[in-house]
Amino acid sequence: HYNSITATASSSGAMPFHRTKKWRLLAQLSLALVAISIIYDVLVALSTRYNRYLVMQEIYLQYHEHYRIKDEFETVSHQYFVSKEHMRLRMVSRKRLIEQVCQQYSAQLLDVYAHQLERVASWNALNRSLLANPDVLMDRTRRIAWCKVPKVASTSLVHGLLRVVGGGDLIDRTPRGQLHMMLRRLMPHPVPGEKLPLHLTTFMATRHPFARLLSAYRDKILNRREVHQFQKFKNKYGLDIIKKYRQEQKSLLFADIPTFYEFVDYLLDTPVWKYNEHWRPYYLTCTPCHHNYDVILHLETMQEDADYLVNLTGIQELKPPKLHMTRSEQESFKVPEEEHLQDLMDDEPGGEIKKELRNTSRIIDKKLEYYELEKKYFSHLNRYQILELYKIYHIDFEMFGYSITPYNEFVDCNELYTDGGRKVQRNNIVRI
Numbered sequence: 001h002y003n004s005i006t007a008t009a010s011s012s013g014a015m016p017f018h019r020t021k022k023w024r025l026l027a028q029l030s031l032a033l034v035a036i037s038i039i040y041d042v043l044v045a046l047s048t049r050y051n052r053y054l055v056m057q058e059i060y061l062q063y064h065e066h067y068r069i070k071d072e073f074e075t076v077s078h079q080y081f082v083s084k085e086h087m088r089l090r091m092v093s094r095k096r097l098i099e100q101v102c103q104q105y106s107a108q109l110l111d112v113y114a115h116q117l118e119r120v121a122s123w124n125a126l127n128r129s130l131l132a133n134p135d136v137l138m139d140r141t142r143r144i145a146w147c148k149v150p151k152v153a154s155t156s157l158v159h160g161l162l163r164v165v166g167g168g169d170l171i172d173r174t175p176r177g178q179l180h181m182m183l184r185r186l187m188p189h190p191v192p193g194e195k196l197p198l199h200l201t202t203f204m205a206t207r208h209p210f211a212r213l214l215s216a217y218r219d220k221i222l223n224r225r226e227v228h229q230f231q232k233f234k235n236k237y238g239l240d241i242i243k244k245y246r247q248e249q250k251s252l253l254f255a256d257i258p259t260f261y262e263f264v265d266y267l268l269d270t271p272v273w274k275y276n277e278h279w280r281p282y283y284l285t286c287t288p289c290h291h292n293y294d295v296i297l298h299l300e301t302m303q304e305d306a307d308y309l310v311n312l313t314g315i316q317e318l319k320p321p322k323l324h325m326t327r328s329e330q331e332s333f334k335v336p337e338e339e340h341l342q343d344l345m346d347d348e349p350g351g352e353i354k355k356e357l358r359n360t361s362r363i364i365d366k367k368l369e370y371y372e373l374e375k376k377y378f379s380h381l382n383r384y385q386i387l388e389l390y391k392i393y394h395i396d397f398e399m400f401g402y403s404i405t406p407y408n409e410f411v412d413c414n415e416l417y418t419d420g421g422r423k424v425q426r427n428n429i430v431r432i
Helices: 002-012 017-104 106-117 123-131 155-165 176-186 207-219 225-245 261-267 299-313 327-332 337-345 351-377 383-399
Strands: 137-138 144-148 201-207 297-300
Touching: 017 106, 017 297, 017 383, 106 123, 137 155, 137 225, 144 155, 201 299, 207 225, 207 261, 207 299, 207 383, 225 261, 261 351, 261 383, 297 299
Parallel strands: 144 201, 201 297
Antiparallel strands: 137 144
């Protein structure tokens, strides 16, 4: 059959079969190569297009990211500058209030300063000494000065300033009281006639005068945990106060500790210029009529005020990471152990929101708890005491914008007898 096919092909002039098969294979191979080449070109083209797409997408994303960041920056900057302007106006208002009170009570301030410095009651005789205030601590290199007011975030600020001036290593190995003295040596106060640095930023901190007074009593008079400090204040103040003002036997807890009522009686009978620094009025400690403080921090708005101070000076350490509390105050603010277990839930969905709400709730609870604590102590005073106490600190109240409310509401004005057995005439508020 093969021979007949070959013979037929030969007679007709066609190519032999075995040669046809060879060329057919070559043709198929050529087509395969062409197909592979075409597929390769297509893949290269697609790859090029895809790479161009990726590049364009990256450019697109970078473009939009740039403008997103730019928009966010402009928004944050706007909020920051609005906030900064708001804080600047707040400080201007506080400084203006100080100036007004200084002018209003100039004669009274002159008399008190003269007694404090034991000088003639003349501004010419006093101004030089008042400007060289020993409680104004100055870092001449960084051009900052702080009036150190005990019981107003002073320990937190001492820690921060020690880190600024290179004494941070002292914090963990030095008792609290000694740290304050070390800072005084590292930041000496101005001396009479000293030429102060240009662009000096000065600041001081305040809190409600009665809240500070109660904090001082609980930390320095009532607090037995710090044994050395307790003995020091007991020997210097406590025993004499008990001897002079105690009219009836007290519980074992107050056998050698003055009650808050007795402590206030001591304050009412003591000239203000003889007060210990922990309950001395702000106008005596910081002499704000002579030092034009750039920033007046209020403990009640400390976070906002401290942010402004940090932005003004560029010194992050000036913002207290947390406000120091006495051990007795810490006891009042203890959080039940079971609440700490809630922290384990913070990784769950919505955990951060729950944590924020819980923290806010704790802050509110602490404020309410401290409110009740203040009410507990001040309710032991009578109306005469609270008003006379206000008279002593009234310049601080007016100078820094505080009100006697709600402390005057803690006192039961209908009572004629106090827990000390002292009789008070209600109408004209005269102690008998």
